[in-house]
Amino acid sequence: MIEWNDYLIILAIARNKSLYKAARALGVAVSTVMRRIDQIEGRAGVTLFQKAETGHVPTRAGRLLISKAEEMEVLAQAAEHSLQSEISAGQNKVRISASEVIAPFFVARHLPKIREKCSNIDISLTVSDQSPSRTAEEFDISLWPSTPSNEDLFGRKLTRVKWALFGTKQSESTSEELSGRTGNVVSLFGRDGAEDIIPACSGLIDVSAPSISTNSLIAAASLAASGGVSAYLPCVLGRNWPGLRQLTLAADHQIGELWAIYRKNAAPSPQIRTTLDALVESAASDESLFLGT
Template identity: 35%
Template sequence: MISWNDYQYVLAIFRAGNISSAAKHLKVNTSTVFRRLEKIETIYNLKLFERHRHGYVPTEAGREIIIAAERIEQETFSAERALTGKDQKLTGRLRITSTESLAASFLSRHIPPFAEKYPGLYIEIISDNQRLSLTEREADIALRPARPTEESLIGRKLSTLKWGIYGSCLHYESGQIQKTSDLRTKSFIAWTGGPLAQQTTDWLRKTIPDVHIAYESSSMLTNAQLAINSHNLILLPCLMGQNWHELVPVFSPLPDVEGELWLVTHKDLQKNARVRALLDHLANAATGDRHLFQGEN
């Protein structure tokens, strides 16, 4: 018989595609992963993976093990969520995930007072533009710029997110540009990446057909620093632009560009005491930040 720990090794190899990456994920050395795979294959007298130059590909028998492992994994996650949901202690670890810009402009201001109020809690902020799974307990709470669509999640809309055009305070004044036609002589820094980034670039090209884009970056934080150190303008969520002291709102808020900010958790965790406490704290903080979300001075 093999244990759940063995199944985790098979899943890690399948998801990583090779031994070394699986070892890094499991936080063990490669020889440990290799020996564990050999042990499982010996027990079943079956080959679970074909070793190809481009990676480990599961055999038919391997796929059967992987399906079983994923089923066990989901049951384990479900049990953990159910137990965590009944935990009413304001102690332990809380993981919250958001984009890097929301982490820098919102969480960085509001997590410290929460941590001071509840010293028994350990807060981990995961600022990553890749969406982490709340179902698989990669995080307990998420700040997302879109309504959750998964049935297992619940969300609270914190605010509408207005956008604006910002520039360095060394070269521009607040409200300096009054109409979009005056933007045609300006150069911009583009944000590249996912669908939201594409929306901002599409807006620029639609509003200013011959727009000049000086350079681009996949990081909104990098773009803000680029704007500070140049004459170029940048599109930013007002929350971020209003908090960046070396930037000024040159043309803000934009009349036809906006998004939403949602606070999301798993249904099984909504009654957990520490999750509830942080959800309420961030919701209250968002109410106080309404003028920043809306681009109001």
């Protein structure tokens, strides 16, 4: 008989295509994975994986068990989600996750309005840059810059998000007039969609200045506010940061939307629906700030 823990071993090998990587993913020794798969194949009386140049490839029997294991995994996750929703409903609590920018400069700023509409709901706000598809069990609502990538998730678009160049200059001159006078622009690394800031700021950068880079938008805003450099930032951040001025017109960006992501089975929850409505209303009232107009 193949047990659920056996299916976890099978799934780990199938997804990692390596006994060593499967062991690492499961947090066990590779010898344990080797022994367990030998035992599973022995009990089943078939070979489930074959060694190939590309790694461990499932046989026909292996693919059959992998398919069934994935179905079982979906059911197990659905059961867990239902349980978590029931617990959350009983506690009347909504768990929200948002980025380092959206958490303080959108959610926290509108907290009085949100609390007014959700007066009987306990709200927890966690700063996280993890995709909702990875944290669906941890949070009830994730504020994220794209549509749901997981079919088990729903999403409500809150607003568009435009970006602009920000610095400490008092001028509202055109891009041509600012050219050569903005100093260097802080570059961002390790952030999806942020690598195009240099082309976006073409003509505004002092290329002779030493480069400054960071992986944090908050740090970029702080660096720009210190003077001598500028930063390409979401308008909701730059226009809220003390001492910063918007130096260019707001423009569309690859990271250009804000969505509220939640689980399908959690949609009927009254407290989640109420919180979503409050977030939608707050985003609508902040449209000019998000669009930099």
